[in-house]
Amino acid sequence: MPITTTRDDPVLVRACRGEPVDHVPVWFMRQAGRSLPEYQALRGTGSILDAVADPALACEITLQPVRRYGVDAAVLFSDIVVPYHLAGFGIDVVPGRGPVIAEPVRAEADLERLSVPTARQLAPVAETVTRAIAELAATDTPLVGFAGAPFTVASYLIEGGPSREFGQVKSLMHRDPALWGRLSDRLVQVTTAFLEVQIANGARAVQLFDSWAGALTRDEYRRFALEPTARILAWVASRGVPSILFGVGTGELLDLMASAGPTVMGVDWRVDLDEARRRVGGRPVQGNLDPARCLAGADLAVAAAREVLAHAGREPGHIFNLGHGVLPATDPDVLAAVVRVVHDEGRAGR
């Protein structure tokens, strides 16, 4: 299905496609969840995986930031490890630590345990998306879906949890490129299944998180991460939905990541957006306010948001976001002030 566009598409979708829009759209990575008091009131502590498995709860959490901030997208309340968890791989998400894998992937035999989730296993995701779309129907606000890119997901599955050095995953790549290839194939299958259930039920754009790709050299990205990522992004394009590819500390990789074919390149705060646009050949960009700049009060955050808008310029093709996820200590009133300044002063392509 070719990508089609009408003037009735939501602002976010039109900005993803580089079309002129009345205001710069804005949403925040991790806008749903731990920084919102209404979220904490709703569910307290415990694994995010339990909340994700409850569609009524997950739908409500998805909608909370839309109501509070008036952002230009709802983002599915989920996690990149959810499809692996639902397929029974044995993953928990430990509050304050992240995903923890009971038996990490280390050898060929481990691929047999790594199943593609069935429609039945993905039913809670389908129902959450369906409920959220129904609630959003009265508005112009689209739902953005997401998944993890192969390298970033593999880093959790192989390391067994969050890592700073990525020693195990890099060792496996270099020691056994054939096994890495078969692992990547499986991750592409799982990722497309997870994205399909979101798109088929109404998600209007998807973000692919290759959060830790910035740990790779250019040579490693080219040899091990680019091709499976490109396959996923080509599949997303064939479904008629724009894609956003994002990672942290990817300044050295932006041109290579752009060559994987995302509609939009997500950028962290280390590269100014004018420079980022140059590196990705004029493709639309998303970002890139440092989330740490939202911890020192609304005035300083608004000033920092204005710097981002200035670097992005007035050409179309800018989606305002943070350069990484909302930090738990963030005051929601600060994000509300950022949304106001982006909506009032961000005038891309008008």
Add this chain to the structure above:
Amino acid sequence: MPITTTRDDPVLVRACRGEPVDHVPVWFMRQAGRSLPEYQALRGTGSILDAVADPALACEITLQPVRRYGVDAAVLFSDIVVPYHLAGFGIDVVPGRGPVIAEPVRAEADLERLSVPTARQLAPVAETVTRAIAELAATDTPLVGFAGAPFTVASYLIEGGPSREFGQVKSLMHRDPALWGRLSDRLVQVTTAFLEVQIANGARAVQLFDSWAGALTRDEYRRFALEPTARILAWVASRGVPSILFGVGTGELLDLMASAGPTVMGVDWRVDLDEARRRVGGRPVQGNLDPARCLAGADLAVAAAREVLAHAGREPGHIFNLGHGVLPATDPDVLAAVVRVVHDEGRAGR
């Protein structure tokens, strides 16, 4: 004192100055310590600060990797928080976690607690350096000293420990630039006192670790980190000793860091050394083998080391090192194989 050079200077010192050398010199960040069985046999677990306070022990740990690997430099066994600890600021280094500060810097009043260490407080460092220099006198191997750069040290002092987001330190910079300036002044004083005791007792080069500078935007580096770093590096130059400035993930900052005036720019594995040389205007470079590449056996590490040598080229001004510290799980035989290939095949400027 101007920088002077003779053909009798150690290979490392001549390479720092961009002079032709018979072989590419090599040392490893964190070569002394936790990855060596002889280190573990010597001291077991416990805070590094206790070992640093014992000159006989610290001297022996400093020399162990020189004996084992035949590297081109001994590196003082110490830590960037040592001068703050010795001056009584209240710092512990928790194994597996890093520096932990009992009462972090948050306001003007905290500066009063941040003293410049006296000669008496620095005596254990002076004695360790003196002992190591005496042991090294029979060889051509120089001692490299080191200290932390203001931003990286401030990040520990303000956050209270290791951080991923640097929210507190960035907030303080932006909220109270005047306080940041006074804190920086104090950190410059402490850093030069710590380096002076190393240089006066015989260190032939020093590395300034701005390990976490890569978390800053270009604008933040320029406004908050560059000037105090430049002051330290100018002082080191005035002492007639070459300096190496190093940080992780600094691809976007290399030109700015070079403008702070180090003799050599340290580079992590994300930027190939031919590109790094271009960004720093042809200045000598140090690096940049990904430490994770040393976890998958000697053959793969040697292949990766050859890639580094190829990118560095044959021009003078390359010191081989890792792109960050030795990982604890590293097999010492792998590093020994890396030293051999660098000495046998690295022929910069011959």
